[in-house]
Amino acid sequence: GNSVTQMEGPVTLSEEAFLTINCTYTATGYPSLFWYVQYPGEGLQLLLKATKADDKGSNKGFEATYRKETTSFHLEKGSVQVSDSAVYFCALSVPSNTGNQFYFGTGTSLTVIP
Amino acid sequence: DTEVTQTPKHLVMGMTNKKSLKCEQHMGHRAMYWYKQKAKKPPELMFVYSYEKLSINESVPSRFSPECPNSSLLNLHLHALQPEDSALYLCASSQDLRFAGGAISTDTQYFGPGTRLTVL
Numbered sequence: 001g002n003s004v005t006q007m008e009g010p011v012t013l014s015e016e017a018f019l020t021i022n023c024t025y026t027a028t029g030y031p032s033l034f035w036y037v038q039y040p041g042e043g044l045q046l047l048l049k050a051t052k053a054d055d056k057g058s059n060k061g062f063e064a065t066y067r068k069e070t071t072s073f074h075l076e077k078g079s080v081q082v083s084d085s086a087v088y089f090c091a092l093s094v095p096s097n098t099g100n101q102f103y104f105g106t107g108t109s110l111t112v113i114p
Numbered sequence: 115d116t117e118v119t120q121t122p123k124h125l126v127m128g129m130t131n132k133k134s135l136k137c138e139q140h141m142g143h144r145a146m147y148w149y150k151q152k153a154k155k156p157p158e159l160m161f162v163y164s165y166e167k168l169s170i171n172e173s174v175p176s177r178f179s180p181e182c183p184n185s186s187l188l189n190l191h192l193h194a195l196q197p198e199d200s201a202l203y204l205c206a207s208s209q210d211l212r213f214a215g216g217a218i219s220t221d222t223q224y225f226g227p228g229t230r231l232t233v234l
Contacts, residue, residue, distance in 0.1 A: 043204050044225040104156035
């Protein structure tokens with residue numbers, strides 16, 4: 001089946017620290033992989049995506065590389081800011097005949113302290 | 115423009131009320147989705163509409179009734195809800211690109227800001 005496993009949170013970091021949030025997946029077929037961010041009281045915003053193996057998605061200093069050999073899509077940022085405090089969801093989407101269905105990880109809450 | 119709008123932002127209703135949530139997008143997307151999200155949990159898929167037809171219903175209770183009047187609008191009609199239905203309701207949309215053989219593309223889903231529903 002299709003599933004996403006995301007590292008447990010919460011994660012607390014000091015400003016300017018390095019961030020890694022681990023994400024691994026299992027999927028039938030050829031998935032696309034996504035990271036979404038959810039700020040308090042808001043909906044999900046697309047952070048970055050990758051549609052095939054070895055693609056690197058990047059946005060706002062965040063990066064993730066689609067690794068087929070390790071079935072991973074880890075999120076990284078070199079220097080986090082207080083404004084990055086949010087919940088981060090890893091997700092995958094696999095083509096099917098019934099619709100563009102997403103499979104979400106459990107989410108990782110990040111708090112960045114000044 | 116990658117905006118999905120949802121109204122109302124907040125809704126408080128009693129268990130005997132009837133209310134509706136609304137969602138709108140103008141990106142030309144032909145797939146629209148309703149999700150339910152409880153605090154500190156990922157979104158749970160409720161319904162998928164593709165080309166204005168219901169294509170996925172994830173065994174949602176009949177007190178939730180979706181409607182897709184046209185390709186830009188999606189409604190969720192609520193009736194006789196329970197307190198445990200209190201949650202954030204998210205709408206999303208995506209392209210629906212159908213390939214030969216029936217498979218559908220894995221395009222990005224764009225989410226609205228959600229409606230915070232409280233059932234008393």
